[in-house]
Amino acid sequence: MKTFQVARREFASTVMTAGFLVGVLLMPVMMFVAIAAASVLMSEKPPKVEGSVAIIDRAASPDASPVIADVKARLSPESLAAEYQRDSEQAMEAAKKVTEAVAPGGAQQEMIKNAAIAAAIGQVPKLTIEALPKDADFDREREPLLQGTAKDGGRLALVVVAPDAVSRPSPDQPFGNFEILAKHKLDDRVQRVISGAVRDSIEDARVRAAGLDPAQIRALTDVPRPIVKTATAEGDKTGSAAAQILVPFAFMILLMASVFTGGQYLLTTTVEEKASRVMEVLLSAVSPVQLMAGKIIGQMGAGLLVLAIYLTLGLSGLAIFNRLFLIDPINIVFLVLFFFIAFFLIGSLFAAVGSAVQDLREAQTLLGPIMTFLIIPWLLVMPLSRNPNSMLAQVLTFVPGLNPFVMVVRLGGTEPIPLWQTLCAIAIGLASVLFAVWAASKVFRIGVLMYGKPPNFRTLVKWIRMA
Numbered sequence: 001m002k003t004f005q006v007a008r009r010e011f012a013s014t015v016m017t018a019g020f021l022v023g024v025l026l027m028p029v030m031m032f033v034a035i036a037a038a039s040v041l042m043s044e045k046p047p048k049v050e051g052s053v054a055i056i057d058r059a060a061s062p063d064a065s066p067v068i069a070d071v072k073a074r075l076s077p078e079s080l081a082a083e084y085q086r087d088s089e090q091a092m093e094a095a096k097k098v099t100e101a102v103a104p105g106g107a108q109q110e111m112i113k114n115a116a117i118a119a120a121i122g123q124v125p126k127l128t129i130e131a132l133p134k135d136a137d138f139d140r141e142r143e144p145l146l147q148g149t150a151k152d153g154g155r156l157a158l159v160v161v162a163p164d165a166v167s168r169p170s171p172d173q174p175f176g177n178f179e180i181l182a183k184h185k186l187d188d189r190v191q192r193v194i195s196g197a198v199r200d201s202i203e204d205a206r207v208r209a210a211g212l213d214p215a216q217i218r219a220l221t222d223v224p225r226p227i228v229k230t231a232t233a234e235g236d237k238t239g240s241a242a243a244q245i246l247v248p249f250a251f252m253i254l255l256m257a258s259v260f261t262g263g264q265y266l267l268t269t270t271v272e273e274k275a276s277r278v279m280e281v282l283l284s285a286v287s288p289v290q291l292m293a294g295k296i297i298g299q300m301g302a303g304l305l306v307l308a309i310y311l312t313l314g315l316s317g318l319a320i321f322n323r324l325f326l327i328d329p330i331n332i333v334f335l336v337l338f339f340f341i342a343f344f345l346i347g348s349l350f351a352a353v354g355s356a357v358q359d360l361r362e363a364q365t366l367l368g369p370i371m372t373f374l375i376i377p378w379l380l381v382m383p384l385s386r387n388p389n390s391m392l393a394q395v396l397t398f399v400p401g402l403n404p405f406v407m408v409v410r411l412g413g414t415e416p417i418p419l420w421q422t423l424c425a426i427a428i429g430l431a432s433v434l435f436a437v438w439a440a441s442k443v444f445r446i447g448v449l450m451y452g453k454p455p456n457f458r459t460l461v462k463w464i465r466m467a
Helices: 002-015 018-042 066-074 077-102 107-121 188-209 214-221 241-275 278-283 288-320 329-356 360-374 381-386 391-397 403-411 419-447 457-466
Strands: 050-057 126-132 155-161 178-182 229-232 235-238
Touching: 002 018, 002 241, 002 288, 018 241, 018 288, 050 066, 066 126, 066 188, 126 188, 155 188, 178 188, 188 214, 241 278, 241 288, 241 329, 241 360, 241 381, 241 403, 278 288, 288 329, 288 419, 329 360, 329 403, 329 419, 329 457, 381 391, 381 403, 391 403, 391 419, 403 419, 419 457
Parallel strands: 050 126, 050 155
Antiparallel strands: 155 178, 229 235
């Protein structure tokens, strides 16, 4: 009974503070504010770009340059307007599903949709093509790029086509390339337009030089991007490769944030109570083991609250975007189970260290090597999620201390993992929890009333053996 009284006191003293509430709720609030602010700011159209693009075609024939002529046609106001219209329609279609989920209708949906289109394609630039002689001096022609800024107009870019960009001296040699020198801070979207026009023009010139029809070649080689769907029990749904990659990261972040938030509060309160001698007053009413157990359980409740808040927000976001099928419900159960295992391990460690030191600086010295060890799963999230049944993943599954974090990544990975490995990881985790609590209780019993020189790891081992 006394243990739960301590736990209730520890939980209330942590959760009912402004610092905890602000720390937990600040991140999601900042994300929503940032999204809303970005939508408003991005709805403003960027300034229109006007200027010239100079082209030196080293591969030009004495009569004319087919590359420059083609670039002029592609970058003409009519061609650019038609291209931007196509890009706008594609961006509109891509943004439609998202905006309908976020904002079911009205002006807010239109604002978000326009912001997405403006961010994707910007405004149609007004470009003039300057055809320079094939032997033009590069250093002299680059000087206009240093005058003024991109918004002032003038020469915006200098394109130099290599002599062997269209025809090569022999079939076994590769084609040459082209170079673009842009004015400082020229909009990257305009740079992509210029680069794409020059690249396509060179490709068409190569095809014509081979005696073929560029339009027919494009028709034969143009394959639209496929629509990838995921088969589920409720039907086929549009998949998202990026979302599938982010699921293991989300599981790891959820576990680490909840475990280390509660663990950090446990360490801080233990050190502060010992330094202020409040610990001695508490020990007059409860035993050291009851005090340690109550503190761990109380802060575990705070960590569980953090997990519940962020998990609810994450699942709500997936539900809004119709992506709940990415999460297997049984994985949520395993996530909570591994949270308890991880927290008892980390909490016991933090409680033991906090009882043995007198300030947070001493605690950080002892926790440094341990935290370095615990950060290993975070560094291996990508290989573990990409290949959850690799030898590395299976070995780390049976390493005490690491297996809770490794398992949540593997569970959210690209392949199902054998059930026996999950059960073994749980068994190893429970066994390591029993050992950690036993060892921490012995250190806590001695260290909570020990003052003076801070102990090292060897001293802590002696306390475990002595108590």
